Amino acid sequence: MADTIALAETYDCRKAFAEALQDLARQDGRIVAVCNDSVSSSNLKGFQQEFPDRLVNVGIAEQNMVGVGAGLANAGLIPFVCSASPFLTGRSMEQVKVDAAYNGYHMVLCGMSPGMAYGELGPTHHSIEDLAWMRAIHDLTVLVPADPFQTDAAVRWAAATDGPVFMRVGRFKVPAVSKEGEGFEVGRADELVSGDDVALIATGTLVSRAVEAAEILKGEGIAARVLNISSLAPIDTAAVIRAAKETKGIVTAEEGVPSGGLGGAVAEIVVQSHPAKMKILGVDEFAPTGDAAFLLNHFGLNAEGIAKAARELVA
Amino acid sequence: MSIAQAHPPETGPANFAFLNADELAAEAKVVRRNVLTTIQAAGIGHVGGDMSVTDILVTLFFGVMKLDPAHPDMVDRDRFILSKGHCAASLYSVLARRGFIEESALATFAKPLSALNGHPNRRKVPGVEANTGPLGHGLPIAVGTAIGAGIRGLDYRAFVVTGDGELQEGSNWEAAMYAGHRKLSNLTAIVDRNRLQQGARTADTNELSRLGDKFDAFGWEVREIDGHDYTQLLDALGRPGEGKPVFVLANTTKGRGVSFMEDRVEWHHKVPSDAEVVEALKELA
């Protein structure tokens, strides 16, 4: 891949995920994949062909899938447990809490196609609660890579680092907001645009949209700072406090419920350190029918929606 | 098209002449054609499972269940839950033919702001009892409503259809065990045993062997049938259990009715091209 890429170009992060996982599996015999009749939706076809004995497809049984993953970790393997995010998180919540996190196993929970990526399949298949749910669990690192390069870096970090990890792996196509090889530091927010009027703190699919919002605001004489939170837990507390101190207010934007996820995390820090005005943008009701692009716009989770919230804060 | 009936009318069942086997076959052809054109227009759907479950749905809605489309909240209506909610297009097509929703609404399936979401939503579609989509939810809900009939002193039956791959979910077995324990004779669970799941054959994923014996061991009466034979369907679904819940092991073919879709895993959620729809409609003429 080229060092810089056209902004117009967009990527399904599952591809980078699958390539990184297969690459790691070639180097480390401990890497295994676990899934729930989701070989193709988790982009594991290539992994299955190359390592048929290291793919454990338990069938349509997510609680069992996470428990089996914990058992594989117990056996000294490094399981990547892959499933559509709503089922991995919602269905197996207690297995994630106890079997993965409380046990402290080195296992990687991969929430595929999160947010509203499944569009028309509706709220049962939307994973908008996952960030709030996963963030509530102690000892669980929660990563939301914003583009294919960050996805690659997140997979490699999680494979190399002991302990339980949850990561979103996006299906909705996004432009790149980082550069190949730039790496990924857990606990660090990336400042993509600098500015001291207002802070736009975004995660995942909303990061590129926050960058676009900053462009719009710049044209109106408003200097927006854009932070990419690809590490939601732990979160970069210092960067959030700086944003609260140095700007007139903070807009958070996430493809998730506006309670308990990124907005909640930022608010918890701000309210205890340096109270600041905030707007929390998210998916504020069970979505109506529609494809993912339509729904993001429907909920104002786009550049104009973010810019509008920012204008209200600086007014 | 929303239910929006704040006070459910406490009316009795409408007069509806149940169809016989031949009439059910004719009705199912229309439903299958509607499923195809609905999915074609939407550009998404789960055509394989829609086709395998159609005869079960048509038999229930046109030959067995006590329903009143004018009063979808009638208190003693028979309950139907499509646990394999990904086959919403077949349920919508049946609800349209039976008069719960307008047939013209099918063209809005999965379109922005349509009531007909990719998975059924009881808050928007009359005739839908439970919002399904994540597999393994329907049977516990059916057990609950079957128990509820007893508590309320109402005379209705509860029906639920699950996929076979779906039975890999543990929640089904918790519910199956409890239904057997409660001897819920007003409960009938039907498995659409098409031997395929999303990515492969059930036998190559997680085998589900001797399903009938499993339910028998949990205290159910087991009726194994050809899930495309209306005489057998009418017999197995028409009679409630005798002191036990009924498990109908319906052997089916995924993609049933369209030769090039039958028993092929890729048609789980592949969308037919316009040319393929033309071919398929010819076979269903």
Ligand SMILES: Cc1ncc(C[n+]2csc(CCOP(=O)(O)OP(=O)(O)O)c2C)c(N)n1
């Ligand atoms: C809890 C959960 N896990 C995974 C899925 C994704 N999924 C949708 S359909 C399907 C296969 C279902 O197979 P089966 O139950 O045999 O249904 P059918 O063959 O009748 O389509 C899967 C895995 C889901 N909807 N819910």
Ligand SMILES: [Mg+2]
């Ligand atoms: Mg099946």
